[in-house]
Amino acid sequence: MTEKLYDKDAYGHEFTATVLNCEEDKKGFKVVLDKTFFFPEEGGQTPDTGTLGGLEVVHVSIKDDVITHYLNEPLEVGATVTGKVDFDHRFLKMQMHSAEHIFSGLVNSRFGYNNVGFHLSDNSATMDYDGKFSYEEALELERKVNEIIVEGRKITAVYPSKEELAALSYRSKKELTGPVRIVTVEGVDVCACCAPHVRNTSEIGVFKITSWENYKSGVRVNYLAGFRAIEDYERRLSDLREISRTLSFKQGEELAGVVKLSKDLSDLKYKEVELRNKFIDLKVKSEKTDGENGVCILPSDFSSNMKYACDALKELYPGVRTVLCGSDEEGYRFYAESDTSDLTELLKLLKEKFNVKGGGKKNAIQGTILAKSGEIRNFL
Numbered sequence: 549m550t551e552k553l554y555d556k557d558a559y560g561h562e563f564t565a566t567v568l569n570c571e572e573d574k575k576g577f578k579v580v581l582d583k584t585f586f587f588p589e590e591g592g593q594t595p596d597t598g599t600l601g602g603l604e605v606v607h608v609s610i611k612d613d614v615i616t617h618y619l620n621e622p623l624e625v626g627a628t629v630t631g632k633v634d635f636d637h638r639f640l641k642m643q644m645h646s647a648e649h650i651f652s653g654l655v656n657s658r659f660g661y662n663n664v665g666f667h668l669s670d671n672s673a674t675m676d677y678d679g680k681f682s683y684e685e686a687l688e689l690e691r692k693v694n695e696i697i698v699e700g701r702k703i704t705a706v707y708p709s710k711e712e713l714a715a716l717s718y719r720s721k722k723e724l725t726g727p728v729r730i731v732t733v734e735g736v737d738v739c740a741c742c743a744p745h746v747r748n749t750s751e752i753g754v755f756k757i758t759s760w761e762n763y764k765s766g767v768r769v770n771y772l773a774g775f776r777a778i779e780d781y782e783r784r785l786s787d788l789r790e791i792s793r794t795l796s797f798k799q800g801e802e803l804a805g806v807v808k809l810s811k812d813l814s815d816l817k818y819k820e821v822e823l824r825n826k827f828i829d830l831k832v833k834s835e836k837t838d839g840e841n842g843v844c845i846l847p848s849d850f851s852s853n854m855k856y857a858c859d860a861l862k863e864l865y866p867g868v869r870t871v872l873c874g875s876d877e878e879g880y881r882f883y884a885e886s887d888t889s890d891l892t893e894l895l896k897l898l899k900e901k902f903n904v905k906g907g908g909k910k911n912a913i914q915g916t917i918l919a920k921s922g923e924i925r926n927f928l
């Protein structure tokens with residue numbers, strides 16, 4: 549069993565310890581100490597980072613109360629080593645985790661729902677609940693969490709005796725055996741938890757829900773707290789500044805600018821379709837021949853207009869209408885329709901004569917053809 553120094557002191561981050569064991573496996577060297585400040589991956593939270601004996605700790609796990617530190621190089625068994633936890637990294641998680649307790653406590657007292665899933669990594673944080681509440685209700689609780697942060701309430705972590713525990717009403721995700729660590733946010737929440745927490749709610753600084761969604765039979769809430777929320781805020785402001793700069797919007801008018809831009813874009817797309825159709829109509833009419841069968845050759849970037857071109861041909865040609873889209877160098881996509889001929893026969897002939905891939909039915913075929921447009925036109 550490893551002595552968990554972080555249990556009693558969430559702020560301690562430098563320590564000396566004795567190496568009890570060091571084994572090599574696929575993940576590197578597994579080092580067990582007599583005691584550690586490194587919080588392992590546990591309870592949905594990713595582990596602490598830092599160094600041990602000057603070597604980077606790449607992962608920390610716990611099993612049967614033994615904490616294992618993973619290193620890329622070995623440490624000598626019996627040696628005394630200095631451990632340094634990256635406290636800036638640890639503190640961000642403490643802010644995040646303590647905020648989660650307050651929010652989950654409020655969800656529980658207001659709706660009676662339980663926090664049934666918690667995930668806290670360096671990139672994301674999610675809280676899952678076993679009942680539904682709306683985004684507006686979540687925002688009301690967010691406001692309440694921030695009030696509790698401002699009130700500066702104490703957060704404590706203790707191991708109560710069996711008798712004390714039996715008399716205690718507390719939240720817990722699973723049935724617990726052995727000593728239970730109870731984290732209390734004064735007047736707000738009592739919850740079984742193994743992780744380090746801040747000692748006062750004021751240290752959380754700020755709590756912000758970033759997204760909310762229906763999840764299984766309840767909801768999943770993504771959130772940020774403390775310095776991570778500030779970093780995210782700055783990143784979003786920076787994005788907004790970049791958008792304003794790129795699109796020449798005045799500060800504060802970004803949304804109106806984007807709405808106008810979006811409308812302008814859809815107007816332009818509509819006009820583009822109109823122009824393309826006009827171009828096709830003129831092309832089909834100007835190239836009118838006396839034959840039964842008509843062919844229209846379109847530039848490469850007209851592939852979405854092939855059906856329209858085929859319909860335009862239909863007004864002038866009673867036989868086979870073929871549209872080619874592409875170039876002599878790259879080849880053509882083709883689409884053909886007919887109400888009178890069996891086009892599967894035509895496809896067979898095309899395949900005999902040219903390098904053709906494609907398929908279709910009696911009255912419509914499509915595919916690709918590698919040949920010069922003049923040759924294809926003559927063949928058709």
Ligand SMILES: [Zn+2]
Nearest residue numbers: 740741742743
């Ligand atoms: Zn917890």
